[in-house]
Amino acid sequence: MIALVDCNNFYASCERLFRPDLRHTPIIVLSNNDGCVVARSDESKALGIPMGVPFFEVRELVGRHQIEVFSSNYTLYGDISRRVMEVIGERCPEVEVYSIDEAFVDFSVFSGDIWEEKAIELRQVIWDKVGIPVSVGLGQTKTLAKLANHLVKKRKLPQLWLGQGVAVISTVQDRHEALRTVQVGDVWGIGRASVGKLQSEGIHTAFDFIQCSSQWIRQYFTITGWRTWRELQGHHELPFNPAPPIPQSVVFSRSLSECLWSSKRIQQRVKIFTQSFAEKLRHKQVYASQVSLVLSGGYGERHNLGKRNRHLLVPSNDTRILLVEFEQMCTEILSSNPFGVHRVTLAATELVSTNVQQLSLFQAPTNHSIMQLLDRINQKFGRGTMRVGVTPKEMKHLHGRQRFRSPRYTTRWSELPVVDISKRYSVLSEK
DNA sequence: TCTGGGGTCCTAGGACCC
DNA sequence: TCTGGGGTCCTAGGACCC
Numbered sequence: 001m002i003a004l005v006d007c008n009n010f011y012a013s014c015e016r017l018f019r020p021d022l023r024h025t026p027i028i029v030l031s032n033n034d035g036c037v038v039a040r041s042d043e044s045k046a047l048g049i050p051m052g053v054p055f056f057e058v059r060e061l062v063g064r065h066q067i068e069v070f071s072s073n074y075t076l077y078g079d080i081s082r083r084v085m086e087v088i089g090e091r092c093p094e095v096e097v098y099s100i101d102e103a104f105v106d107f108s109v110f111s112g113d114i115w116e117e118k119a120i121e122l123r124q125v126i127w128d129k130v131g132i133p134v135s136v137g138l139g140q141t142k143t144l145a146k147l148a149n150h151l152v153k154k155r156k157l158p159q160l161w162l163g164q165g166v167a168v169i170s171t172v173q174d175r176h177e178a179l180r181t182v183q184v185g186d187v188w189g190i191g192r193a194s195v196g197k198l199q200s201e202g203i204h205t206a207f208d209f210i211q212c213s214s215q216w217i218r219q220y221f222t223i224t225g226w227r228t229w230r231e232l233q234g235h236h237e238l239p240f241n242p243a244p245p246i247p248q249s250v251v252f253s254r255s256l257s258e259c260l261w262s263s264k265r266i267q268q269r270v271k272i273f274t275q276s277f278a279e280k281l282r283h284k285q286v287y288a289s290q291v292s293l294v295l296s297g298g299y300g301e302r303h304n305l306g307k308r309n310r311h312l313l314v315p316s317n318d319t320r321i322l323l324v325e326f327e328q329m330c331t332e333i334l335s336s337n338p339f340g341v342h343r344v345t346l347a348a349t350e351l352v353s354t355n356v357q358q359l360s361l362f363q364a365p366t367n368h369s370i371m372q373l374l375d376r377i378n379q380k381f382g383r384g385t386m387r388v389g390v391t392p393k394e395m396k397h398l399h400g401r402q403r404f405r406s407p408r409y410t411t412r413w414s415e416l417p418v419v420d421i422s423k424r425y426s427v428l429s430e431k
Numbered sequence: 432t433c434t435g436g437g438g439t440c441c442t443a444g445g446a447c448c449c
Numbered sequence: 450t451c452t453g454g455g456g457t458c459c460t461a462g463g464a465c466c467c
Binding site for chain 2: 030032036052054055057059072222223247248249250251253254345
């Protein structure tokens, strides 16, 4: 049995954590540069704010309903996520953190008669200790656990609920009923492209989907579609992976708030981004063997694009080494075909763990203590306190537009919330 | 005026090898 | 008239996810 613990409207809930006055106020959270809506509270959903819509398109609606707007505050969300996962980990031995707001939990470590009790308790304790509301879905496979969670969130099939926020699909009858209730496009792993294909064949619900033959599924979908089909029938096809291997790639990508034409300014941005990118590699404890830079201009299909790759003889995450590589790549791209740059993407592939480093025969090992020191200083005194080759003013460009960012309540001493207890105190002292 | 950022896996087709 | 058979590796693009 697998449980999926999923935080409800995670970013919006994080913003509410330190603003209890907003508990019933509609909230939206915006993407980088305050571009799109990436999270909505229930109230905002009810007001008809779609997911992923450009902010300017709903600005009028936001004003009319006095929706509270936040720029994304990943420092805060990352820390709250860590707390949620920690609480789950304290109570369940096998946890696979799937995303910032979701975790799969192996419930087969508990005996069958306490699954329900455990799920309800888990939900309650996350609320008590962290203050984030979650939904828990239980099923025999990851895909069924997802499905159960979906039922809770969409308020469908209350007969499968156990208290608010927990649903269990355990018997065959439960499963069939759940599959009949859910549209095939709402199944985890079946996206927009497949829905059209399925509907033209008269397949609308998840139950219709599992009625198809194995051959037919294999013929019209890739192996991933077939696995979903199997999972919905209770066969494990997606392994439970509590300790995920090192990632395949690490990407750092930013849209610029304005289109840049000057080579000097583009180089500057690349320099700034390289430092954050290298920091990200170190944080993930990997060295890159291959790095690439993509500069793109404009939106839509017909935008210019320049790409360069570099293979590193000795895999690295050292800012100084990466700066040289990215500066060279940037110069090459810009010299071949200059165009207005609207987006910069840095990527690393062929990653190796920092636990092992393959050295070149003729090169001395890198001195890591300097980078460690750099990271410690920047962590303590704020990002960009110590930099390579750019001024503090330039470094500020990094975050683009963030007009509505909340304080980093839990990770910056200077932004700790202040609680005024003077009134309470005076009452006590009078007594 | 204004449109995010970060991932995974799979497949087809080309280049190349013996 | 008639032109093999079996591989590997790489890349781009599609599909999907949060």
